[in-house]
Amino acid sequence: MKFCSSCAAPVALKIPDDDTRERFVCTQCGMIHYQNPNMVVGSVPVWDIQGEVKVLLCKRAIEPRYGYWTLPAGFMENQESCRQAAQRETIEEAGANIELHELFSVLSVPHVDQVHLFYRASLIDTNFHAGTESLAVQLFSEKEIPWDEIAFPTVAQTLKFFFEDLRQTRLGSPFRLHEHDFHRSIQTD
Amino acid sequence: MKFCSSCAAPVALKIPDDDTRERFVCTQCGMIHYQNPNMVVGSVPVWDIQGEVKVLLCKRAIEPRYGYWTLPAGFMENQESCRQAAQRETIEEAGANIELHELFSVLSVPHVDQVHLFYRASLIDTNFHAGTESLAVQLFSEKEIPWDEIAFPTVAQTLKFFFEDLRQTRLGSPFRLHEHDFHRSIQTD
Ligand SMILES: [Zn+2]
Ligand SMILES: [Zn+2]
Numbered sequence: 001m002k003f004c005s006s007c008a009a010p011v012a013l014k015i016p017d018d019d020t021r022e023r024f025v026c027t028q029c030g031m032i033h034y035q036n037p038n039m040v041v042g043s044v045p046v047w048d049i050q051g052e053v054k055v056l057l058c059k060r061a062i063e064p065r066y067g068y069w070t071l072p073a074g075f076m077e078n079q080e081s082c083r084q085a086a087q088r089e090t091i092e093e094a095g096a097n098i099e100l101h102e103l104f105s106v107l108s109v110p111h112v113d114q115v116h117l118f119y120r121a122s123l124i125d126t127n128f129h130a131g132t133e134s135l136a137v138q139l140f141s142e143k144e145i146p147w148d149e150i151a152f153p154t155v156a157q158t159l160k161f162f163f164e165d166l167r168q169t170r171l172g173s174p175f176r177l178h179e180h181d182f183h184r185s186i187q188t189d
Numbered sequence: 190m191k192f193c194s195s196c197a198a199p200v201a202l203k204i205p206d207d208d209t210r211e212r213f214v215c216t217q218c219g220m221i222h223y224q225n226p227n228m229v230v231g232s233v234p235v236w237d238i239q240g241e242v243k244v245l246l247c248k249r250a251i252e253p254r255y256g257y258w259t260l261p262a263g264f265m266e267n268q269e270s271c272r273q274a275a276q277r278e279t280i281e282e283a284g285a286n287i288e289l290h291e292l293f294s295v296l297s298v299p300h301v302d303q304v305h306l307f308y309r310a311s312l313i314d315t316n317f318h319a320g321t322e323s324l325a326v327q328l329f330s331e332k333e334i335p336w337d338e339i340a341f342p343t344v345a346q347t348l349k350f351f352f353e354d355l356r357q358t359r360l361g362s363p364f365r366l367h368e369h370d371f372h373r374s375i376q377t378d
Binding site: 007033038039075103179 | 192194195196210222266267270272291292295299366368370
């Protein structure tokens with residue numbers, strides 16, 4: 001950030017009164033331009049084939065991590081709820097009709113200023129198709145998941161949590177919320 | 190937003206290629222200036238006095254809702270995790286030493302482009318004190334809570350969820366995650 005988005009004058013880094021952090025402050029109109037983390041919201045869409053649970057993954061058609069596999073997810077937009085964002089991204093990237101269940105994972109990635117949320121979901125049918133940001137969409141059982149070709153650590157971690165919980169549900173436990181923070185660098189290219 | 194923060198030229202609302210929404214796009218350098226929801230993160234700090242559970246609230250010393258009561262919470266900063274944000278805001282606003290427990294409520298407020306997260310927490314001692322953004326901090330039992338003077342609907346809802354769950358825990362149930370969306374207008378003045 002170099003210029004004020006309100007008056008076009010240069011901004012400077014300084015600590016405003018009653019604040020403890022450096023912010024971009026306009027040298028002319030004084031506006032403080034805060035910068036805050038972004039939310040990435042998606043789903044874990046599941047299809048049960050005669051007792052075998054498969055998860056829907058999308059092969060990315062965009063950078064970063066072109067060609068790698070991900071759960072359907074993307075940046076939350078203004079004027080929508082987390083649940084609406086999860087549903088929208090699943091439709092946009094995977095063309096999938098889902099019933100959204102409860103929040104499943106909350107993952108902070110502070111070094112890229114992001115928080116990732118994933119909801120469990122059930123596919124209503126198998127009429128899914130790759131959206132413009134996907135090269136392919138495909139169902140994977142736990143054994144079939146291409147672990148070495150998963151786009152982001154938050155996706156790999158959410159898939160691990162999911163299959164661990166799935167085994168527990170067969171012993172009578174419910175799915176539960178998982179929290180995890182990633183404090184190291186994420187490979188993005 | 191009127192001007193590009195990168196080159197100071199005017200921006201215009203248009204739908205970029207491969208997008209479906211209007212964005213602020215620079216008329217000179219072409220940079221797309223996305224606008225996304227902000228996260229507000231806080232805690233429900235609890236002190237147990239001989240079996241009577243009290244919650245720590247802060248009386249706001251800032252607008253909006255000056256003089257109204259809130260749970261300690263504030264805008265998440267870049268380079269921190271959700272848990273770090275909850276802990277930091279509790280220290281800044283309530284001067285409170287807490288042990289942070291699991292995520293308790295996730296509340297979308299789409300008409301103000303916000304998502305609010307609250308973590309359950311235990312006070313380690315009662316050496317809390319009002320920070321610069323608080324006029325006072327005080328412990329309240331469920332009966333003592335000033336329900337008509339709570340600053341924000343997300344705070345009132347989280348307190349309701351908390352005391353409902355508290356009754357259930359006395360019957361053997363665990364605390365659980367609560368999700369709620371606020372789709373109507375929030376009074377802010
Ligand atoms: Zn300015
Ligand atoms: Zn520009």
